[in-house]
Amino acid sequence: MVLHLNEGFNRIGEENAFAVLARAQALAAEGRDIINLGIGQPDFRTPEHIVEAAVKALHDGHHGYTAATGIPELREGVAADIDRRLGQKVHPDNVLIVPGGKVTMFLAILMFGAPGKEIMYPDPGFPIYRSMIEFTGAKPVPIPIREENGFAFSADDVFGQLNAKTSLVIINSPANPCGGVTPKAEIDALVAGLDAWPDVALMSDEIYGQMTYDGQEHVSLLSYPSIRDRLILLDGWSKTYAMTGWRLGYSIWPDTLMDAARKLAVNAWSCVNAPAQWAALAALEGPQDCVAEMVAEFDRRRRVVVDGLNAIPNVSCITPLGAFYAFPNIAQTGLGAKQLASDLLEKAGVATIGGPDFGILGEGYIRLSYANSVENIERALKRMKEFLEL
Ligand SMILES: Cc1ncc(COP(=O)(O)O)c(C=O)c1O
Incomplete structure (x- = not known):
């Protein structure tokens, strides 16, 4: 057969984070x-009020299909939230509710990827960017994310590689996996330079937009009118409201792409789980202290992690923003990053992810x-130190 x-x-x-999770759970x-x-x-x-909203939606009979683009209340809620947080106007007609943040990159890359095209993406970066670009047959073109740049992307690196085949540029700030936040000046330079490339679309992954520290400003690409007609x-909700398992996300599409995005939604999933959409609305409209409290706690842990890592011989860590x-x-340890991550899990009982799982430039991290x-972070750091001191 x-x-x-x-092909x-x-x-x-x-x-690979999911493979590591499975192995950690098996151990x-x-x-x-x-x-x-x-x-x-x-x-x-x-947060409880979000869970309650889903329960209420079920009791209220929200059991059926919704519009493929999402319930109107939630699309309006997203637009209102963007106005509240970023002071930017988005029309609810341009909002698409999707089953998880990841789905937006899937749709955008499917739309713009094809043999003969090139798509730029951050390296190290979220691994699905490259995976999906490869899937479509487009050429993946890495935008290097360097430690000496504070793990921010540089507009020069984008323009050094843009060409007539480039159909889409993907950027991500605040970023996974490096924790970098790109300064406004660099984003200004990117947007200004794109004037010369009117046929290049842009996807800005801002899933960590509300998680910045040390007074860092999150600069949304939505605040640049000149690129609005080609910005995705x-x-x-996954990260901001601790809702990873709910599978909920949204995208903002320009008028010219919205119908294509809607068609893909109809072809793939019809609509997002109805009670989850009501919960998502409660998240946006309810008290936001839960977000501030979570971010404050992450900030506290961030300091513990960075201090602890810098106290381990041959390990150095810049402060993620x-x-x-x-x-x-971890280059000075002399161990390959994937080997180290695997040893830490198998021998020291600490699950981490090797940098190369995020791109070629992830080696050494x-x-x-x-x-x-x-408490767990401190235990993990102690185990890592003991393991690397052996
Ligand atoms: C940069 C980035 N974008 C998107 C996602 C996807 O989020 P979701 O779980 O909502 O699909 C993640 C999840 O880790 C991420 O790190």
């Missing part, structure tokens, strides 16, 4: 004490998610 799969399946990748099931600094999800529970914005990841440089208690 020969089954004829689309994109020879190239598609995946997200824990064997009775090992595993500290999980691998997967990127808040360790908090979804990715955001969602956003998201909830630290990306220490590992990613720690500090979405875990201070």
